[in-house]
Amino acid sequence: AGGARLTASLNRTADGLETAAEAGPEAASAIARADSTLASLNRTSATLDRAVGSLETVLARLERGEGTLGQLSRNDSLYVNLNRAAESLERLLTDLRENPGRYIKLQIF
Numbered sequence: 108a109g110g111a112r113l114t115a116s117l118n119r120t121a122d123g124l125e126t127a128a129e130a131g132p133e134a135a136s137a138i139a140r141a142d143s144t145l146a147s148l149n150r151t152s153a154t155l156d157r158a159v160g161s162l163e164t165v166l167a168r169l170e171r172g173e174g175t176l177g178q179l180s181r182n183d184s185l186y187v188n189l190n191r192a193a194e195s196l197e198r199l200l201t202d203l204r205e206n207p208g209r210y211i212k213l214q215i216f
Contacts, residue, residue, distance in 0.1 A: 168174055172181035179186055203210055 169177045169180055172178055179189070
């Protein structure tokens with residue numbers, strides 16, 4: 108009875124080894140794909156880290172009022188002046204379209 112159990116155990120072990128050997132190439136391929144995916148995720152993570160760092164730098168400059176956008180976000184008078192300039196330009200362009208003779212003189216010989 109003990110010999111039969113040992114034989115059965117050895118047979119199961121042999122079957123398991125055979126199954127593992129058959130799955131070997133597939134398992135190796137799956138591991139290679141997983142390694143490739145992890146490497147890609149690591150590169151993506153590094154890229155995202157750099158992008159987040161750059162965004163943090165830009166936002167910090169905005170908060171400190173640096174640069175044009177920073178000044179616009181902190182300096183109301185600059186914003187008001189730019190709005191007025193845009194409105195004046197819009198009025199000028201409208202007048203130019205409606206009355207081109209005021210601005211352009213054509214003389215034909």
